Amino acid sequence: MPFIDFFNFQPKNELEKGGRQSAPIAQDDNEPAKTCPNCHRQIPLSQLWGNDHCCTNCDYHFRMNSRQRVSFLTDSGSFSEMYAGLCADDFLSFPGYPKKLETTRNASRETEAVICGTARIDGRECCLFVMEPYFMMGSMGVAVGEKITRIFEYAVENRLPVVGCTVSGGARMQEGMLSLMQMAKVSGAVKRHSDAGLLYITLITDPTTGGVTASFAMAGDIILAEPGATIGFAGARVIEQTTRKKLPQGFQTSEFLLSHGFVDAIVPRAQQRKTIGSLLKLHSGGAENG
Amino acid sequence: MAENTAYDRVKAARANNRPTGKDYINALVDNFIELHGDRRFADDPAIVGGVGWLGGIAVTVIAIEKGRGARDRITRNFGAPNPEGYRKALRLMKQAEKFRRPVVCFVDTSGAYCGIEAEERGQGQAIAENLMEMMTLKTPIISVLVGEGGSGGALALAVADEVWMLENSIYSVISPEGCASILWKDSAKAADAAQSLKLTAQDALEMGIIERVLPEKELGREGFYSVLRAELCAKLEELEILPAPELTEIRYRRFRALGAQQLAGE
Numbered sequence A: 001m002p003f004i005d006f007f008n009f010q011p012k013n014e015l016e017k018g019g020r021q022s023a024p025i026a027q028d029d030n031e032p033a034k035t036c037p038n039c040h041r042q043i044p045l046s047q048l049w050g051n052d053h054c055c056t057n058c059d060y061h062f063r064m065n066s067r068q069r070v071s072f073l074t075d076s077g078s079f080s081e082m083y084a085g086l087c088a089d090d091f092l093s094f095p096g097y098p099k100k101l102e103t104t105r106n107a108s109r110e111t112e113a114v115i116c117g118t119a120r121i122d123g124r125e126c127c128l129f130v131m132e133p134y135f136m137m138g139s140m141g142v143a144v145g146e147k148i149t150r151i152f153e154y155a156v157e158n159r160l161p162v163v164g165c166t167v168s169g170g171a172r173m174q175e176g177m178l179s180l181m182q183m184a185k186v187s188g189a190v191k192r193h194s195d196a197g198l199l200y201i202t203l204i205t206d207p208t209t210g211g212v213t214a215s216f217a218m219a220g221d222i223i224l225a226e227p228g229a230t231i232g233f234a235g236a237r238v239i240e241q242t243t244r245k246k247l248p249q250g251f252q253t254s255e256f257l258l259s260h261g262f263v264d265a266i267v268p269r270a271q272q273r274k275t276i277g278s279l280l281k282l283h284s285g286g287a288e289n290g
Numbered sequence B: 001m002a003e004n005t006a007y008d009r010v011k012a013a014r015a016n017n018r019p020t021g022k023d024y025i026n027a028l029v030d031n032f033i034e035l036h037g038d039r040r041f042a043d044d045p046a047i048v049g050g051v052g053w054l055g056g057i058a059v060t061v062i063a064i065e066k067g068r069g070a071r072d073r074i075t076r077n078f079g080a081p082n083p084e085g086y087r088k089a090l091r092l093m094k095q096a097e098k099f100r101r102p103v104v105c106f107v108d109t110s111g112a113y114c115g116i117e118a119e120e121r122g123q124g125q126a127i128a129e130n131l132m133e134m135m136t137l138k139t140p141i142i143s144v145l146v147g148e149g150g151s152g153g154a155l156a157l158a159v160a161d162e163v164w165m166l167e168n169s170i171y172s173v174i175s176p177e178g179c180a181s182i183l184w185k186d187s188a189k190a191a192d193a194a195q196s197l198k199l200t201a202q203d204a205l206e207m208g209i210i211e212r213v214l215p216e217k218e219l220g221r222e223g224f225y226s227v228l229r230a231e232l233c234a235k236l237e238e239l240e241i242l243p244a245p246e247l248t249e250i251r252y253r254r255f256r257a258l259g260a261q262q263l264a265g266e
């Protein structure tokens, strides 16, 4: 059974910066491969894809874009996207933002940093939002806040549970104070959904930090995390600069949060669909009683 | 006199001689009794909370306190709260809800503390819980930003029915220095970043993030406090009439609307 050496685990993602752009088409006999950031083996892409984007040697969980995550998590063909056209605008005339949006849209082929909709997971109907690491690292601006708020409101109207997969560097600085306000706005929608007696499951993936950690990532009834993900409020470098202390080993990993009582369970990718499906089934009575 | 730049206001918001959270409590609240601790881990000196009289109204008051003088500042962690500070604030807000007291918050922080122990004790979770619970708290809340409104650490005490800002206070998603070092790899360009971030009270008013900008002409003097006290009391009396479901519905819609005008596409 492969396992991750969590004590020496150093999440490194520079290899994947190209996002889906880097999803290559084999052009010669040498099958393209990715180097595992954890065990440094070369893993042929076909093997990686056949293994839910996990290293076949050490089970390191490679970063996944939002569409890949939807397709591996939900029942085939069940995802119906909503609010796909909502996106951000450079309303503050912020330096470099239009260029940044253009670059990130080309790299991710997404219009915004989250996709939302309805889907079935293991036969169970739910609302789903999945943040996009290749779009400004899941940065939360007004469009992200609006889309997630709407999906919670839709879930209340239709008495559906919400499954949310988070990945984010936090609030989007280029949208100023209004991006900060999205934390409150989404939290309000999550609270209403909760008060309606409905289930919210978060699946926290690498990395989830800043304003997303300090709002809807940590607001789930049940909080699941992928193995080895970086999860925190402040960035590690900021903490080092502020405290001038050396950070403990494994600081701000999923395993660190589990041991400190802030996540319910760490669920490897191979078990996520089954686990989330079972939880949805277990709570399905609540929808009728609520 | 030239108009103040955004960075002038940042400097004014951080000025050491500016009134701090406790100054507001002392000047505005009669018979203040401080209530300590989150009942879970500790008492956070960066947040001062308690009960007292604002004019003729019994209130719960919560203030972030930066400290006065070197020793006090260290004790107060320069007004950077730990998770237990936010949990104490929430405990006192729930208590206010139980006894139907309105809540008044004075916010002044560069941000929630970025420390190892803060992470171990769930800084993100503590803030997240405040955002959720404040949204449906069944009693009026007014938050006044009196100095720095540093990101999520400030927002965690500012999910309110009305949010007011002093003329030279700021409200920002990131510090201008942090923003400049990300944008231009140069924290010295903080003044440019401050301009770009639109972090002034006037900017917040125009974006619908706050209801009022309070003039600072007599900042720290009796005239200033008596006007502020009168305005707080008047607004609380208005809010207290509303039945709880209406109050929280309006509060939800207040935040729900933020960003809607700035969206593109559909």
Ligand SMILES: [Zn+2]
Residues within 6 Å of the ligand: A036, A037, A038, A039, A040, A041, A055, A056, A057, A058, A059, A060
């Ligand atoms: Zn590996």
